[in-house]
Amino acid sequence: MNAALRRIITGAMALSLAAPLAACGNSDDDAGAKEEYVGLLLPENKAARYEAFDRRIITSRLSTLCLECKVDYRNAGAQVDIQKRQFQALVKKGVKVIILDPVDAQAAKSWVDEAAKKGVKVVAYDRLAEGDVSAYVSYDNEKIGQLQGKGILAALGSQAASADVVMLNGSPTDPNAPWFKKGAHEVLDDKVHKIVFEKDIPDWSAAEAKKAVNDVIKAHGSTGFDAVYSANDGMADGAAEALKSAGLKNVPLGGQDADLTALRRLVSGAQSFTIYKQVRPEAETAAEIAYRLLRGKSIKSFTPTTADSKSKNGIPAKLFDAQIVTRKNLADTVVSDGAVPADWICTKELTAACKSLGLE
Numbered sequence: 001m002n003a004a005l006r007r008i009i010t011g012a013m014a015l016s017l018a019a020p021l022a023a024c025g026n027s028d029d030d031a032g033a034k035e036e037y038v039g040l041l042l043p044e045n046k047a048a049r050y051e052a053f054d055r056r057i058i059t060s061r062l063s064t065l066c067l068e069c070k071v072d073y074r075n076a077g078a079q080v081d082i083q084k085r086q087f088q089a090l091v092k093k094g095v096k097v098i099i100l101d102p103v104d105a106q107a108a109k110s111w112v113d114e115a116a117k118k119g120v121k122v123v124a125y126d127r128l129a130e131g132d133v134s135a136y137v138s139y140d141n142e143k144i145g146q147l148q149g150k151g152i153l154a155a156l157g158s159q160a161a162s163a164d165v166v167m168l169n170g171s172p173t174d175p176n177a178p179w180f181k182k183g184a185h186e187v188l189d190d191k192v193h194k195i196v197f198e199k200d201i202p203d204w205s206a207a208e209a210k211k212a213v214n215d216v217i218k219a220h221g222s223t224g225f226d227a228v229y230s231a232n233d234g235m236a237d238g239a240a241e242a243l244k245s246a247g248l249k250n251v252p253l254g255g256q257d258a259d260l261t262a263l264r265r266l267v268s269g270a271q272s273f274t275i276y277k278q279v280r281p282e283a284e285t286a287a288e289i290a291y292r293l294l295r296g297k298s299i300k301s302f303t304p305t306t307a308d309s310k311s312k313n314g315i316p317a318k319l320f321d322a323q324i325v326t327r328k329n330l331a332d333t334v335v336s337d338g339a340v341p342a343d344w345i346c347t348k349e350l351t352a353a354c355k356s357l358g359l360e
Contacts, residue, residue, distance in 0.1 A: 037072045038062060038290050039090040039098035043127070044078035046204075047234055048259055050101075051075070053279045054126075058099065061287035066294070078203055080104045080173075087111045097121045097294045099286050102129040105175040109311055121293040125286050128175050128309050135299055136307045136317040137286045139277055141176045144322050145183020147275055148254055151324050152184075152229050153191055155252030155272035163226035164196040166216050168209050168239060170231040172200045175309070180231050180256070188229070196225050201235055210238030217246050227252040233262035233274055240270050258325055258334050263345050266327045267353045276334055277322045285318050331358050 040058055042050045059071045072090060076083035080103045088111060090098055098115070100122050102108040112122050112131030121134040128136050153160050165188060170177030177200065188195070197216045201208045209230065216225060228243070228251060230236040236255035243251050255262050256275040265271035285302055292299045303316035325333050334340050346354035354360045 036066070036069050036294065037090075037093065037095045038066075038069055038294060039087075039095045039100075040071050040073045041083060041086055041090075041098060041100045041102075042073075042075050043083065043101045043103045044203075045075050046078070046206075047232075047257065049257060049279055054101075054283050057280055057283035058287045061284045062291060065287065065291040069291075069294070076103050078103055080107050083108075084111055087115070091115045091118060091120055095120070097123065097290045099123045099125050099290050100129055100133075101125040102127050102175075104173040105129050105309075106173070121290075123286055123290050123293065124315075126176070126282070128307060128315070130175075130309050130311045132312060133309075133315055134293055135289050135303055136315050137282055137289065138176070138317075138319055139282070139322055140319045141179035142183040142186075144256065144275055144277070145180040145185075146187050147183075147322060147324050148180065148229060148231070148256060149184040149187025149191075151254045151273035151275075151326075152188060152227050152252060154324075154326075155254065156192070156227055159226065160192055163192045164194050164220075164224065165192050166213065166225045166228045167195055167198040168212060168228065168230045168235050169198065169200045170235075171202055171204045173202075174204070177231060184229060184231075192227075196220060201231075204232055204234055206234050206238035208238070209235035210242045213239045213242035214245075217242065217248075222246055222248055225251075228254075230255045232256045233259035233271075236262060236265070236271055236274075240265060244270070258339065260340060260344055263325075263330065263334060263340060264347065264350060266325070266330055267345060267350050267357065267359070269327070269353075273324050273326045275322050276325045276339070278320065278337065278339070280339075282320055289318075327357055335359065 045051055062069055074086040083103045105127055109130035112129055116132035124133045124136040126138050156163050169181045199212050228239050230239050233255035236253055239253055252272045254273045258274045258276040262271055262274045289299050289302050299316055303318050305317050306314045307317040335342050342359040346359055
């Protein structure tokens, strides 16, 4: 880890773990108020974004809104039972608003419904939890899948119509995964020759993704497929390792999330594209909604649309857009937005490639 990255992450952790959040809030509602908590439950710590960005941004935004608020943060480490205990502990503690990114959306239904009966407001964050949630903040996930499909077609170019594609879909317990898959199929079906292999990867596991690609290579040979669709960059890590081990180069590979390692693969040419979702507006909106629910204020201005889950219709929602990032527009998207500085991406081994892309 380079010094710049270490400073940012260390600062983020310090901010997130700080004692009562100092505020520059301007609301009279906070005058003389006793200490209040907003719960923040994130699903796992494998994806770099949760600890380095989501947690930090939500905590920071709440600190500007609420003079006497503290964030009670917990990470489930991808374990449903752990997240259930964390959620129930917050309810027992008396927390009235919980921002929840569920490990398993269906499993969360009983906890959410039980909490709602006690007056607890749940903001479903990034993934739409089942049950009586009060609001939902995420992205239009079907459109993201469509972008991923378009990324594969663009990477294949004139070879798309004759190409066989491997599809590594997201975790079966993630409610976003079927939407990514649906959107990708809408674009790829009838535009490529065949989906030669397709699998939903449990827990978005890079190791399972690597194994799946290795199995495809064994079953179909190194020339038995032409591109790999990966529903996120973490699984693309595993896919890239499998391709490299097999000596396969120039195989189009796409992901999602604009993870640092994926951005480096874009520069080196080992990955064709990723999907950039701006975490800041999503996280800050979730914080705004949580604060307003805590104060009993309207959230209408922050939720211009609605979403439906299997258990509830008409959930107030805000769904953000995303965009495809390739090596050609990397400097004008992720880097220019300040999401990931160029010096994080440009390791010594990538110096020449970064210069050619205008990153140094």
